[in-house]
Amino acid sequence: MTSVVVARSTLHHLNRCWFPALITSAKQSIRPCVLPQYARSSCSVRVRSFAAHRAMGKPKVVFVLGPPGSGKGTQCEKIVQEFGYTHLSAGDLLREERNREGSEYGALIEDNIKNGRIVPVEITCALLENAMNKTIQATGNDRFLIDGFPRNEDNLQGWTNKMADKVEQQFVLFFECSEQQCTERCLKRGESSGRSDDNAESLKKRFNTYINDTVAIIKHYEELQLVKKIDASAGPDAVFEHVKAIFGEQK
Numbered sequence: 001m002t003s004v005v006v007a008r009s010t011l012h013h014l015n016r017c018w019f020p021a022l023i024t025s026a027k028q029s030i031r032p033c034v035l036p037q038y039a040r041s042s043c044s045v046r047v048r049s050f051a052a053h054r055a056m057g058k059p060k061v062v063f064v065l066g067p068p069g070s071g072k073g074t075q076c077e078k079i080v081q082e083f084g085y086t087h088l089s090a091g092d093l094l095r096e097e098r099n100r101e102g103s104e105y106g107a108l109i110e111d112n113i114k115n116g117r118i119v120p121v122e123i124t125c126a127l128l129e130n131a132m133n134k135t136i137q138a139t140g141n142d143r144f145l146i147d148g149f150p151r152n153e154d155n156l157q158g159w160t161n162k163m164a165d166k167v168e169q170q171f172v173l174f175f176e177c178s179e180q181q182c183t184e185r186c187l188k189r190g191e192s193s194g195r196s197d198d199n200a201e202s203l204k205k206r207f208n209t210y211i212n213d214t215v216a217i218i219k220h221y222e223e224l225q226l227v228k229k230i231d232a233s234a235g236p237d238a239v240f241e242h243v244k245a246i247f248g249e250q251k
C-alpha cells in the first residue's frame, strides 16, 4: 500500500506542477508521455519518492556543464566507472522521449534539438526527476551526474522551484574547451552518431545558445563558488586525471 501512496503523491506532484495532462484515469496511471523508458510506471510500481528517501539523506547531485562536444558524456562515463555515480544526460533523456512512439512532445523536442534551442524545463525536469526516483528505487544509488543541465535561465528556475530543496548540490563540473575544438569533435562524432544536430548548421546554433544562455548559468554557479573548472582540451585520459582529483576530494 505504501507504494501506492508514494506513487500517488508523485503523480499529484506531476499533476500539480508539471503536466496536468499526465493524469488520465481514476486509476491514476501515468500516461507514458514524458517519462523515459525506465521511468514509465503505473501506481502499482514501487517508486520511492525523494520524500521517502530523505530519511537516508538527500540525493547528491553534480551538474556537468560545458559547450557541445567538450567531453561531458565521455568524462561522465569514466566518473561512473571510478566513483559509482549514476549518469543522467538531459540530452539523452530528451532524445529517448523524442523517439518514444506516441510521445506528444517528440516533434517539439526534435525542433528544439535541431535548432540548438533548449526544451522547456517542465519536460526536462520531469524526465530527470523520474529517472532519479527510478534509479534510487531500483539500485539505491543516490549520487547523480546531471549532464547538460541547467542550460538556461528557464532550466535553472524550473530546477530551483521544484528540485533544489530535494537534493544536495555538491558542485558544478565545467569543461572548458574552444568552439573550434568542440566543433571538430562534434563533426567527427556526427560521422557515426546519427544525431540530427551534429552538423555544421546546428552546431552554430548550439554554440550561440551556449554563449547566450549557458555561460550565464555557469557564472551564476561561479558566484556561489560551486564551479570546478577543468581544461577539456587535452585527450580524454589526461582530462580525467583532473576530474579524478576533484572527485577524490569529496567525502
Ligand SMILES: Nc1ncnc2c1ncn2[C@@H]1O[C@H](COP(=O)(O)OP(=O)(O)O)[C@@H](O)[C@H]1O
Pocket (backbone or CB within 6 Å): 066, 067, 068, 069, 070, 071, 072, 073, 074, 075, 185, 186, 188, 189, 232, 233, 234, 235, 236, 237, 239
Ligand atoms: N578529451 C577529448 N579529446 C578528444 N576527443 C574527445 C574528448 N572527449 C570526448 N571526445 C570525443 O568528442 C566527441 C564529443 O564528446 P562527448 O563526450 O560526447 O561530448 P559532450 O557530451 O560534451 O557533447 C565524442 O565523439 C568523443 O569521443
Ligand SMILES: Nc1ccn([C@@H]2O[C@H](COP(=O)(O)OP(=O)(O)O)[C@@H](O)[C@H]2O)c(=O)n1
Pocket (backbone or CB within 6 Å): 066, 067, 068, 069, 072, 089, 090, 091, 092, 094, 112, 113, 114, 115, 116, 117, 118, 119, 120, 124, 147, 148, 149, 150, 151, 155, 197, 206
Ligand atoms: N537541458 C537540456 C539539455 C539538452 N537539450 C537539448 O538537447 C540538445 C543536445 O544536448 P546534449 O547535452 O545531448 O549534447 P551537447 O550539445 O552537450 O553535445 C541541446 O542542443 C538541446 O537542444 C535541452 O533542450 N535541454
